[in-house]
Amino acid sequence: MTTTRPLRADAARNRRSLLAAAADEFAERGLDASVADIARRAGVGKGTVFRHFATKDDLIAAIVLDRIDELNTAGQRLLEAADAGTALLEFLTVAAHQRQQRDLSFLHEAGGVNAEVARVREEMYRTVHRLVDRAREQDAVRADITGTDIILLMCAPNYVASYVPDAPPDLWRRYLAIIFDGLRPEGAHPLPHPPPTSA
Amino acid sequence: MTTTRPLRADAARNRRSLLAAAADEFAERGLDASVADIARRAGVGKGTVFRHFATKDDLIAAIVLDRIDELNTAGQRLLEAADAGTALLEFLTVAAHQRQQRDLSFLHEAGGVNAEVARVREEMYRTVHRLVDRAREQDAVRADITGTDIILLMCAPNYVASYVPDAPPDLWRRYLAIIFDGLRPEGAHPLPHPPPTSA
DNA sequence: TAACAAGTTGACCGCCCGGTCCGCTTATTG
DNA sequence: CAATAAGCGGACCGGGCGGTCAACTTGTTA
Numbered sequence: 001m002t003t004t005r006p007l008r009a010d011a012a013r014n015r016r017s018l019l020a021a022a023a024d025e026f027a028e029r030g031l032d033a034s035v036a037d038i039a040r041r042a043g044v045g046k047g048t049v050f051r052h053f054a055t056k057d058d059l060i061a062a063i064v065l066d067r068i069d070e071l072n073t074a075g076q077r078l079l080e081a082a083d084a085g086t087a088l089l090e091f092l093t094v095a096a097h098q099r100q101q102r103d104l105s106f107l108h109e110a111g112g113v114n115a116e117v118a119r120v121r122e123e124m125y126r127t128v129h130r131l132v133d134r135a136r137e138q139d140a141v142r143a144d145i146t147g148t149d150i151i152l153l154m155c156a157p158n159y160v161a162s163y164v165p166d167a168p169p170d171l172w173r174r175y176l177a178i179i180f181d182g183l184r185p186e187g188a189h190p191l192p193h194p195p196p197t198s199a
Numbered sequence: 200m201t202t203t204r205p206l207r208a209d210a211a212r213n214r215r216s217l218l219a220a221a222a223d224e225f226a227e228r229g230l231d232a233s234v235a236d237i238a239r240r241a242g243v244g245k246g247t248v249f250r251h252f253a254t255k256d257d258l259i260a261a262i263v264l265d266r267i268d269e270l271n272t273a274g275q276r277l278l279e280a281a282d283a284g285t286a287l288l289e290f291l292t293v294a295a296h297q298r299q300q301r302d303l304s305f306l307h308e309a310g311g312v313n314a315e316v317a318r319v320r321e322e323m324y325r326t327v328h329r330l331v332d333r334a335r336e337q338d339a340v341r342a343d344i345t346g347t348d349i350i351l352l353m354c355a356p357n358y359v360a361s362y363v364p365d366a367p368p369d370l371w372r373r374y375l376a377i378i379f380d381g382l383r384p385e386g387a388h389p390l391p392h393p394p395p396t397s398a
Numbered sequence: 399t400a401a402c403a404a405g406t407t408g409a410c411c412g413c414c415c416g417g418t419c420c421g422c423t424t425a426t427t428g
Numbered sequence: 429c430a431a432t433a434a435g436c437g438g439a440c441c442g443g444g445c446g447g448t449c450a451a452c453t454t455g456t457t458a
Contacts (some may be wrong), residue, residue: 007405008404011264011405011455034446036446045406047405047406047407047449048405048407055446056447144378153359153374159355159358167395167398173392174348174392178378178382178390180381181381182378182381183377189376191376193372193373196363206435208426209424213435238437244437246436247436250436254416254417255416281426400457402455403456404431407449407450407451407453408450409450410449411447412445413447416442417441417442417443418441420437422438422446423435424433425435426429426433427432427433428430428431
């Protein structure tokens with residue numbers, strides 16, 4: 001294990017502003033936001049970005065890692081809830097709310113390379129599966145959906161809402177509600193296609 | 200009106216291969232696919248692309264125009280169907296199937312500038328509104344959803360399925376079915392957010 | 399406070415993109 | 429078949445990107 005000495009005070013401060021600036025910039029402009037813009041927003045030089053994060057992808061990975069971790073923590077907590085259906089809905093609410101801003105759904109795509117991201121993501125996926133299993137056992141969701149389905153549907157409400165030009169910030173709630181109604185057992189019609197196995 | 204003389208035979212052929220190649224390339228790689236790659240795939244020089252389409256955006260607009268037109272035609276036809284609920288579901292099926300490949304949802308974004316695209320799109324939107332109104336009158340969908348909701352949800356099944364690495368080509372059917380179940384009146388829970396007005 | 403390592407910076411590099419341009423090719427036409 | 433213009437192609441351009449580097453500044457430590 002590499003025991004790294006603590007960052008210098010100013011360096012630590014810069015690192016924080018950089019992460020915040022990058023999160024904002026990515027949220028507003030998507031992953032195409034330029035490193036130069038992020039640096040400007042954080043009030044540092046471009047070189048500083050690359051001192052803290054070897055590549056742009058590493059910067060993205062650092063942010064995604066945080067988000068996934070928060071999400072996983074929330075999920076773990078919700079596993080304790082008595083009502084598994086409400087717990088699942090709340091998990092999806094947290095997931096959507098966390099990135100209510102523009103599409104951060106790169107959560108799935110980003111850091112396909114980065115091992116750490118892959119690890120934490122797998123962990124979060126396992127939590128989701130457990131949440132779904134509990135909800136299914138309590139007949140709070142239809143019997144024919146899987147954890148993978150929910151993982152895939154997780155980002156859909158934000159995606160849908162993102163097409164509205166000047167959308168109110170919580171428009172996604174509307175579409176989460178519609179989709180969640182589609183997950184309930186009442187009035188469910190059989191699904192025409194089996195669930196995907198991977199992802 | 201500008202009466203343009205007919206294209207030369209080879210030029211017409213090139214135009215067709217170009218449109219096909221561009222559609223494929225965009226479908227596979229998204230809108231970031233480079234003009235050079237499209238030209239190569241079509242077996243022509245890069246200059247030829249710009250002879251037929253003044254800018255890359257114009258090329259995109261030409262493709263999107265076709266797609267929207269097809270969609271609108273299908274919608275018009277389905278307005279005649281007796282069962283408005285089934286008609287709406289089939290419309291969404293056509294919409295998803297048409298771009299079963301990777302995200303062509305730029306349907307909404309693309310050609311925000313192009314007047315022709317805007318016109319045809321508005322027309323298609325009107326058709327969707329009529330399909331939804333008919334379905335609502337027949338109680339085939341819940342009372343609290345609007346045409347705009349369906350327009351927004353239209354691309355969601357493909358979006359969701361696109362996250363699965365080697366997804367079977369019609370995985371979207373599964374998610375369309377789930378979402379459509381959420382649109383039915385049976386077991387509908389009240390929506391927490393009013394529908395968007397624009398878009 | 400002196401000395402050093404850690405951190406910062408912006409000019410710079412190579413790359414790839416959309417778009418231009420002009421010399422060449424070729425379908426069309428009488 | 430000759431003449432012509434429509435069409436073609438690829439070298440080229442400016443710009444913006446991610447990433448590098450060497451000269452400079454600054455927090456830290458004894």
